[in-house]
Amino acid sequence: MKSQYLLAAYAALGSSFALAQTVPAPATVDKNLGRNLAAQCANCHGSNGKSVAEVASLAGVPANVTIQKMKDYRDGKLPATIMHQLAKGYTDEQVALIAQYLEKQPK
Amino acid sequence: MKNNLINRRDFVKAAGAASLVGTGIFASGCATIGGAAKPKVVVVGGGFGGATAAKYIAMWSERGIDVTLVERGDAFVSCPMSNLVVGGSSTLDKISVAYGGLDKYGIRRVKGEAVGFDATAKTLSLADGTKLPYDRLILSPGIDFMYETLPGLATGEAKNRVLSAWKAGPETVALRNQLTAMKEGGVYAIHIPKAPYRCPPGPYERACQVAWYFQQAKPKSKVLILDANEDVVSKKGLFMKAWNGQYKGIIEYRNNQEIQDVDARTLSLKMSFGEDVKADVLNVLPPMRAGNIAAMNGLNNSNRRWCQVDWLTYESTAVPGVHILGDSLQIAPAMPKSGHMANQHGKVCAAAVIALLTGQTVNQTPMVANTCYSFIDDKNVVHVASVHRYDAAQKTMVTVQGAGGLSADANALEGVYANSWAKNIWADMLA
Numbered sequence: 011m012k013s014q015y016l017l018a019a020y021a022a023l024g025s026s027f028a029l030a031q032t033v034p035a036p037a038t039v040d041k042n043l044g045r046n047l048a049a050q051c052a053n054c055h056g057s058n059g060k061s062v063a064e065v066a067s068l069a070g071v072p073a074n075v076t077i078q079k080m081k082d083y084r085d086g087k088l089p090a091t092i093m094h095q096l097a098k099g100y101t102d103e104q105v106a107l108i109a110q111y112l113e114k115q116p117k
Numbered sequence: 118m119k120n121n122l123i124n125r126r127d128f129v130k131a132a133g134a135a136s137l138v139g140t141g142i143f144a145s146g147c148a149t150i151g152g153a154a155k156p157k158v159v160v161v162g163g164g165f166g167g168a169t170a171a172k173y174i175a176m177w178s179e180r181g182i183d184v185t186l187v188e189r190g191d192a193f194v195s196c197p198m199s200n201l202v203v204g205g206s207s208t209l210d211k212i213s214v215a216y217g218g219l220d221k222y223g224i225r226r227v228k229g230e231a232v233g234f235d236a237t238a239k240t241l242s243l244a245d246g247t248k249l250p251y252d253r254l255i256l257s258p259g260i261d262f263m264y265e266t267l268p269g270l271a272t273g274e275a276k277n278r279v280l281s282a283w284k285a286g287p288e289t290v291a292l293r294n295q296l297t298a299m300k301e302g303g304v305y306a307i308h309i310p311k312a313p314y315r316c317p318p319g320p321y322e323r324a325c326q327v328a329w330y331f332q333q334a335k336p337k338s339k340v341l342i343l344d345a346n347e348d349v350v351s352k353k354g355l356f357m358k359a360w361n362g363q364y365k366g367i368i369e370y371r372n373n374q375e376i377q378d379v380d381a382r383t384l385s386l387k388m389s390f391g392e393d394v395k396a397d398v399l400n401v402l403p404p405m406r407a408g409n410i411a412a413m414n415g416l417n418n419s420n421r422r423w424c425q426v427d428w429l430t431y432e433s434t435a436v437p438g439v440h441i442l443g444d445s446l447q448i449a450p451a452m453p454k455s456g457h458m459a460n461q462h463g464k465v466c467a468a469a470v471i472a473l474l475t476g477q478t479v480n481q482t483p484m485v486a487n488t489c490y491s492f493i494d495d496k497n498v499v500h501v502a503s504v505h506r507y508d509a510a511q512k513t514m515v516t517v518q519g520a521g522g523l524s525a526d527a528n529a530l531e532g533v534y535a536n537s538w539a540k541n542i543w544a545d546m547l548a
């Protein structure tokens with residue numbers, strides 16, 4: 011926890027430097043990654059997470075709820091026909107990016 | 118340049134989009150005063166790959182890119198769910214979707230037949246002589262059949278008697294009509310070519326649907342599956358369970374059934390080994406290759422049948438500036454030719470094309486996933502699923518180990534989810 015606080019403080023400091031120096035974002039951070047990954051869920055959960063049929067919408071769902079459900083599917087704690095198999099295909103980081111993107115989509 | 122006449126409101130929107138995605142949006146080399154010329158993407162094929170790519174480029178670029186969709190058909194007719202029309206539990210109406218839903222994204226729709234392109238001048242040619250300029254061309258033409266391997270199906274008359282119904286539309290209904298007209302006690306035979314072909318589980322699903330119909334209407338009739346492959350290509354255990362269970366005595370499966378030709382007059386197959394096989398309704402899926410527009414223009418650099426692409430952008434490895442999606446691709450290992458997959462190609466390609474046209478970096482870690490649902494009867498369904506990630510060392514897509522799998526058993530809940538999948542994927546492409 012402590013190191014996280016330190017990191018956050020550092021980042022806050024860093025941002026004022028960034029303003030002055032216009033440090034470019036690291037090349038590895040792709041701002042569209044969450045969008046691109048979430049688009050894979052659209053085949054079944056609808057474009058931008060808005061379903062038009064029986065399978066649940068994910069748009070506007072708080073990120074922590076989606077993250078927890080994906081964990082539970084992966085660990086076999088939620089009954090599923092298919093999500094237990096798909097959830098195992100994504101890392102925790104990827105699931106978090108997807109969930110954060112979907113949270114921001116209109117219901 | 119007369120197509121670049123855009124109204125002021127559009128211009129303001131485009132300028133807004135440009136500021137969102139960075140000024141690189143006008144860096145495509147054809148910028149004119151005031152930035153009136155947006156980069157141009159032309160997409161051929163309003164199916165699973167093409168319609169998805171067109172919609173997502175327009176949506177994600179917030180109209181910063183000018184998208185034209187060329188499609189020969191009047192409406193989209195879905196191959197997924199079309200076996201239910203053959204079996205009689207659905208209709209062509211229920212599996213057709215209008216293209217008008219794409220208008221709200223500012224996509225220009227052109228009804229026509231694409232016949233070729235000039236990769237230097239960067240224009241696509243249509244059969245009526247129209248030339249459409251592009252900065253990036255995307256082709257998702259699906260498959261065409263290698264009729265040259267089956268001389269007996271050369272004429273239109275022969276093709277009308279021995280249908281494939283492997284492109285949904287009038288043939289789907291015609292096959293249904295052949296089945297309803299068939300006498301009780303007759304034989305329906307389906308011939309499956311060697312893999313790869315469009316939709317690995319599709320022929321087995323169709324056999325189940327025909328058997329389901331026979332069970333209701335013509336219980337003494339038989340379904341004969343003649344498979345050129347060594348074994349059932351997809352969902353073997355789940356299909357065998359149905360063939361040895363609810364369809365026992367109706368469906369007969371034979372492997373290693375290569376054919377030399379088809380006799381449309383006598384409705385018989387000339388086998389490579391053994392005696393001719395005759396049927397009352399003969400359904401032949403000819404060997405398949407990339408759609409004509411790709412296969413006829415030098416993009417088919419894999420066995421002269423399929424097209425190789427860079428999996429980060431879906432750009433052809435044969436011709437720069439041309440991207441290919443869907444069934445026409447030389448697939449990566451364990452990647453089926455499916456609508457679900459083509460839809461996912463469309464999105465990876467859309468993100469990459471926007472990045473390329475706006476000077477952003479292309480995503481280096483794309484992923485795609487697949488699911489194919491198959492109907493065993495009118496309600497019970499089985500699935501196969503997989504997740505694939507880009508492997509930078511091998512420069513191809515590989516399956517994520519431990520993910521994906523099959524249904525435990527055919528079940529009605531997945532029947533509900535399969536119908537839901539169809540509605541959502543159609544909307545994801547076209548609404």
Ligand SMILES: Cc1cc2nc3c(=O)[nH]c(=O)nc-3n(C[C@H](O)[C@H](O)[C@H](O)COP(=O)(O)OP(=O)(O)OC[C@H]3O[C@@H](n4cnc5c(N)ncnc54)[C@H](O)[C@@H]3O)c2cc1C
Binds near residue numbers: 189
């Ligand atoms: C019976 C059957 C069942 C199936 N079931 C499933 C399923 O359950 N799930 C699944 O995921 N997949 C399924 N599939 C597979 C799926 O249909 C294909 O994989 C998918 O259609 C491939 O998408 P595509 O974009 O490559 O081609 P298509 O969807 O076929 O789109 C190609 C489009 O391009 C147009 N076109 C082609 N050439 C030109 C040209 N020169 N000019 C203008 N227009 C042109 C065509 O009219 C067509 O609209 C099934 C297929 C069949 C036959």
